[in-house]
Amino acid sequence: MPVDATQPYDPNNIFAKILRDEIPSKRVYEDEFALAFHDINPVAPQHILVIPKGPYVSWDDFSARGSDAEIAGFVRAVGIVAREAGMVAPGYRLLANTGTDSGQEVPHLHVHIFAGRRMGPMLTR
Known part of the structure; x- marks a missing residue:
């Protein structure tokens, strides 16, 4: 079920657990700012989730309330994970859904990293 990204953080969401x-x-x-783990229902040969350790519902929430150190650390963690997983060549896709219209399902900011095959167009036309 999609998440309303304007709602308060739910400390019982699956990523908090x-x-x-x-x-x-x-x-x-x-590291001190982020955690990365394999998605339990991958939609690509490589599908890793990266989450900040702080209680942020969405990218919007994180960019408004996160400290400069948290934001920089999280962005760096995404890059480190992609490099260490060997995704840089031939390429990977990042996806962060925010709110109900995007289909965000877990009310904790998370970035999907997809790789291992051609991804095709971003959206169905």
């Missing part, structure tokens, strides 16, 4: 180790995940990267 993963951050607290209440739900297992196949982690590939972690």
Whole structure:
């Protein structure tokens, strides 16, 4: 079910539980600002999620309330994960949904990194 990105952060969302180790995940990267793990329902041969460790609902929420250090650390983490996974060549796609119209399903900011095959057009025309 899509998320209203203007709602307050829900500390019981699945990614918050993963951050607290209440739900297992196949982690590939972690630092003080971000956690990256394999998506449990991948839609590409390589599908990794990167989440900030802070309680942010969406990209909009994060850009408004996150500290400069959190924002820089999160963006760097996304790049590190893509490089370490060997996604840079021949390429990868980043996707961050925000709100109901985008189809955001978990009320915690997350970036999908897709790779391992041609992605095709961004949207169906």
